[in-house]
Amino acid sequence: MKPGKSKNGGFPRTIDTVYLRITNRCNCRCLTCVNGGSEDGDPGNELTYREIAVVLDELGGLGLKHFTLWGGEPLLRKESPRVFKHAKKVGLSTTICTNGILLERLADDLVGCVDHFVVSLDAVGPLHDRLRNRKGTFDGAVSAIRAVTDRGASFVKIWTHLNRRNIGEVDRLISLADGLGIVVEFFPTHAETPDMERVVLTDGQKRKVFSRILSKKQSGAPVANSDHFLNHLIKGTTFRCSYPKTAIEINDNGDLYSCERPMGSMCRVWGNIRDHRVSELVTPERLAPFIEDMKDCNYCSIPCIFDTSWEFNHRIRG
Ligand SMILES: C[S@@+](CC[C@H](N)C(=O)[O-])C[C@H]1O[C@@H](n2cnc3c(N)ncnc32)[C@H](O)[C@@H]1O
Ligand code: SF4
Ligand code: SF4
Numbered sequence: 001m002k003p004g005k006s007k008n009g010g011f012p013r014t015i016d017t018v019y020l021r022i023t024n025r026c027n028c029r030c031l032t033c034v035n036g037g038s039e040d041g042d043p044g045n046e047l048t049y050r051e052i053a054v055v056l057d058e059l060g061g062l063g064l065k066h067f068t069l070w071g072g073e074p075l076l077r078k079e080s081p082r083v084f085k086h087a088k089k090v091g092l093s094t095t096i097c098t099n100g101i102l103l104e105r106l107a108d109d110l111v112g113c114v115d116h117f118v119v120s121l122d123a124v125g126p127l128h129d130r131l132r133n134r135k136g137t138f139d140g141a142v143s144a145i146r147a148v149t150d151r152g153a154s155f156v157k158i159w160t161h162l163n164r165r166n167i168g169e170v171d172r173l174i175s176l177a178d179g180l181g182i183v184v185e186f187f188p189t190h191a192e193t194p195d196m197e198r199v200v201l202t203d204g205q206k207r208k209v210f211s212r213i214l215s216k217k218q219s220g221a222p223v224a225n226s227d228h229f230l231n232h233l234i235k236g237t238t239f240r241c242s243y244p245k246t247a248i249e250i251n252d253n254g255d256l257y258s259c260e261r262p263m264g265s266m267c268r269v270w271g272n273i274r275d276h277r278v279s280e281l282v283t284p285e286r287l288a289p290f291i292e293d294m295k296d297c298n299y300c301s302i303p304c305i306f307d308t309s310w311e312f313n314h315r316i317r318g
Helices: 049-061 080-089 104-110 126-132 137-150 167-180 194-198 203-218 227-235 284-294 303-313
Strands: 017-023 066-071 093-098 116-120 156-162 183-188 247-250 255-257 269-272
Touching (some): 080 093, 167 183
Parallel strands (some): 093 116, 116 156
16 A cells, blocks of 8 residues: 555655654663663753644644654653643544653553553563663562552553563563563564674574464463564564554654664654654655665564554555
């Protein structure tokens, strides 16, 4: 399906999701992440609440459906709860991806305006703190999960990227999710820098661990991964990335792009939402050659990219 024009000007009608990297600052320093390490650092050129509200108004009017806030650590921005409230007001479903450190103290503000809580956990206990380079992170994230579920949050998911350091944690994370009454979703760690090649899973390790996750899921474990995604990793198949057809990403400074990997050499920034309306920046004419260039890019073996692409390519989505 081509990203045809909608009746809302030229904005491609297939795009229904927006991701906002509201800050690149973070209160952790994860060994596998290129963000992090500047909790009190210079907020630089971060979008203000008002600028974000203007863009959400436009996106609501264009008919987008889903809004995700992430970063960096999105809860370092005190504006995040207001941003979610505004996103709900304009009709978007809302998701946060967070390390959970600040979540417990904000639980009252967030439950009610966040539909999906995604809390990252790399391991159970001290290994998580070591991988996140910050003591107390595991206990804080688990207390936060309890805080939001106690307040009625109905969709809470643990997100775990697996590498050679935490490959042995699968069963413990599944038991943790089970005990908390929530689900867990796994995916492989990406090598964001050449250094990380040493820790990412080999094809054989991927096959073994994701086969185990599939068989746990089939026995009733609270694993949120789709069978398609697990089989893709087990069989080492490729996929056609449709993400640029369905989602846009906005960086902390307002740069808008169509790919999950803003640092990738292929990534093109369409412009800045401070200077232009989104519908001026994202047009079928601009998207079409980018989609063609990226269709065989398989960099992101992440559920949100793979499953969206799978569903799109099988025409489950509009
Ligand atoms: C960049 S973080 C931003 C949100 C928040 N700070 C957090 O940790 O949840 C988004 C997700 O990417 C994951 N992540 C970090 N480094 C990764 C890597 N090298 N490969 C795959 N996922 C990674 C994190 O664990 C988290 O689930
Ligand atoms: S908490 Fe999230 S953004 Fe921060 S360093 Fe870790 S993975 Fe990166
Ligand atoms: S798989 Fe490639 S094209 Fe698709 S979102 Fe990831 S980096 Fe972008």
